[in-house]
Amino acid sequence: MKEKRTEVAVIGGGIVGCAVAYYISKLGYEVTIIEKNELASGTSSHCDGNILAIDKDPGFDSQMALKSQKLIGQLVKELPMEFEYRQPGSILVCETEEEMGAAERWVKSQQEAGLPFRMLDQSDLRYESKYLADDLLGGLECGSDSTVNPYLLTYALYEGAKQLGASLMKQTSVKNMSYDNENYTIETDRGVITANQVVNCGGVWAPEMGEMLDLKIPIYPRKGHILVSSRQVPVSPRKVMEFGYLMSKFGGERKVDEDIVKYGVALVFEPTQSQNFLLGSSREFVGFSTDVDWDVVKSVARRCMRFYPKLKDMNLLRAYAGLRPWTADNLPIVSDVKQYPGYYVAAGHEGDGIGLAAITGKVIAEMISNQSTSIDLEPLRYDRFEKEGVQL
Missing domain, CATH: 3.30.9.10 (D-Amino Acid Oxidase, subunit A, domain 2)
Incomplete structure (x- = not known):
């Protein structure tokens, strides 16, 4: 089997995974996206293109959406492809x-x-x-509400990450994953990948990825x-x-x-x-x-x-x-996982994945690089469900 080494493995090539890869690549990390089909072949190509604050609860939820809207506006200038961005409200x-x-x-x-x-x-x-x-x-x-073509934005984010050195392994299924207190070993049908850090951007399949490490991800x-x-x-x-x-x-x-x-x-x-x-x-x-x-x-x-x-x-x-x-509280999981240093979850956005992809990518990159995060991540923590009585 082929072996590949990378600093950060991003599992899932939807809009969230590509946003995560883009923002991490901007910080100089070596990033590999692992996608079982093609980019944007799952939820990201079966949705509309909302970048909304209008339907968010006042407070943390709406402020997170507003920050993501501003980042999307910046991406119009940064990314190498157009993605049909409009801001009509x-x-x-x-x-x-x-x-x-x-x-x-x-x-x-x-x-x-x-x-x-x-x-x-x-x-x-x-x-x-x-x-x-x-x-x-x-x-x-x-x-402030805007709209994009989610398929094109996914590809634009990937092209931006690619120009910064990121690579893509598409048509690659993850079969198993293990951790040896230093590195993650990811077994795929196209070879073995070792990574210092892993970001689970699997969307509705994030729980399947989590089970490989005996993690219960309530999505x-x-x-x-x-x-x-x-x-x-x-x-x-x-x-x-x-x-x-x-x-x-x-x-x-x-x-x-x-x-x-x-x-x-x-x-x-x-x-x-x-x-x-x-x-x-x-x-x-x-x-x-x-x-x-x-x-x-x-x-x-x-x-x-x-x-x-x-x-x-x-x-x-x-x-x-x-x-x-x-997720049960209508907020995504954007979090590290205390049992596994260097393992992050960025999933569970339901109908807000397009709108919150940018802020998700940015804060995951901030966590990986030990920076202060752009938003308070306490409401998005993986272990919050355990506190609410949901067994993880």
Whole structure:
């Protein structure tokens, strides 16, 4: 078997893994990405391109998102490839007076935290898009929100890392891993890799990598569907979600029909640079299946038509489903692991992997190089679940 030596092995070639590789390479480390398929072949190519603060809890969560947004803006200038970056802001729309009241409280708390939020009324929505339903009462806006092509950003991050000396082993499956109190030995189907440090960026497969060292990583696959339209007239100029999306994301109660609740469906509308749009979304725990469920697709389409009634006259190209790496507290694991010096986990971002990839990559690089981190990592620690009674 071939043997390879590297300073840092990054397991997983999705957007988080490539961001980690880029920021570590910037510090002069020798980095090897190990990917079992192709770059961005998993969750990173089965999602939309949100870089959002609008749907984050006020406080640590929203501040982390804001820092990542600023880093993405810097990457536009740093990386050797374009990745369809735009910063039009995004909005949440409200159906009821109850939602409007909750939105006002949400906006106030975000404004107090220094984020660019503001309320919208019915006239604002009419100005936003003539295709939005007339009975919507208003909503809210976050002006810092942006969007990217996640596939292109993944490749741009890798190309940036490659120019700094990083290497990629694709079509390479990790079969086993061991630690001898000094180095990690990673056995793959293409040879053995030894590394001083390992970063587990496996997403929904991060637990499988952890088991090789008898680590329990509490990340679970949460399936989501996205519908893709053909090129249409411009429907809305930027990201639009329903306020109920927050309730769907965090498990709150909603006044919607049974199937919408069952499949975790909420409006997500995202225009793309190529003049079509994406529609979502759904949230289900159904194991590792990525088969398209047409009952879910129908529920997503029906929910989207409630907010954009004229969608019924527009054409769809396709539908697809992907897996989001979910944790019980809706925050990722970005952490060292005390049992194994030099072993880090950067996974569990669920639907925020695109938006939080940059800050994740930066803080992992800061930890590896023993620098002060850009954000407080206590809420993202691996061992936090043990404190909450989850056996690791």
